Amino acid sequence: EVQLVQSGAKVREPEESLRISCRTSGYSFTKYWISWVRQMPGKGLEWMGNIDPTNSYTNYCPSFQGHITISVDKSTATAYLQWGSLRASDTAMYYCARQALKESGGGDLDIWGQGTMVTVSS
Amino acid sequence: DIVTTQSPDSLAVSLGERATINCKASQSVLYRSNNKNYVAWYQQKPRQPPKLLIYWASIRDSGVPDRFSGSGSGTDFTLTISSLQAEDVAVYYCQQYYTTPWTFGQGTKVEIK
Numbered sequence: 001e002v003q004l005v006q007s008g009a010k011v012r013e014p015e016e017s018l019r020i021s022c023r024t025s026g027y028s029f030t031k032y033w034i035s036w037v038r039q040m041p042g043k044g045l046e047w048m049g050n051i052d053p054t055n056s057y058t059n060y061c062p063s064f065q066g067h068i069t070i071s072v073d074k075s076t077a078t079a080y081l082q083w084g085s086l087r088a089s090d091t092a093m094y095y096c097a098r099q100a101l102k103e104s105g106g107g108d109l110d111i112w113g114q115g116t117m118v119t120v121s122s
Numbered sequence: 123d124i125v126t127t128q129s130p131d132s133l134a135v136s137l138g139e140r141a142t143i144n145c146k147a148s149q150s151v152l153y154r155s156n157n158k159n160y161v162a163w164y165q166q167k168p169r170q171p172p173k174l175l176i177y178w179a180s181i182r183d184s185g186v187p188d189r190f191s192g193s194g195s196g197t198d199f200t201l202t203i204s205s206l207q208a209e210d211v212a213v214y215y216c217q218q219y220y221t222t223p224w225t226f227g228q229g230t231k232v233e234i235k
Binding site: 035044047049050059062063095097100105106107108112114115 | 123156160162164166171174177178224227228
């Protein structure tokens with residue numbers, strides 16, 4: 001069974017750093033890009049960026065570039081989303097999602113993690 | 123960036139009736155070399171992650187009931203639920219993946235009338 005299992009909820013103060021994880025299983029990790037999607041409380045979905053696990057090539061949405069870093073560890077088939085300095089406005093649910101098979105050329109997100117709630121508050 | 127705009131923001135439909143959601147992209151998302159429209163549709167129920175329903179604008183993902191269908195080309199797309207069931211109450215999102223940054227519509231909330 002294909003699964004993306006995310007780390008648990010996090011509470012941090014402004015300006016703190018944070019890394020959340022997305023552990024994958026049940027498929028060949030390097031055959032599919034991984035995307036990260038933000039959902040602020042009561043709001044819609046925002047694509048943050050994606051990564052090719054084969055070579056760690058990344059694309060970032062301009063709205064998030066410079067504020068986040070997406071990475072992978074091929075040895076554990078895990079993707080990561082990290083912040084160097086959190087803001088209160090980063091409070092949101094964050095989802096990792098598997099992108100369609102690379103050879104298909106698609107960007108649809110076919111398997112999603114359960115989400116990680118990040119709360120940033122002093 | 124390609125802006126994707128859904129309409130309506132919400133709709134209430136009687137059980138067994140048709141629900142139609144529209145999605146308009148600010149530029150064409152049809153890639154002429156392969157004749158594919160780079161659009162997907164998702165369903166999100168409360169306190170759950172989104173679920174992929176449709177990709178390439180009209181192909182149902184595995185296990186998705188056939189009452190869900192996608193249509194359209196170029197800039198205008200539609201998700202249709204042919205006969206609304208109680209379990210279809212959710213927020214529905216379209217997404218374009220023609221070019222990064224991928225963008226989602228603002229969502230359409232579907233309720234029972």
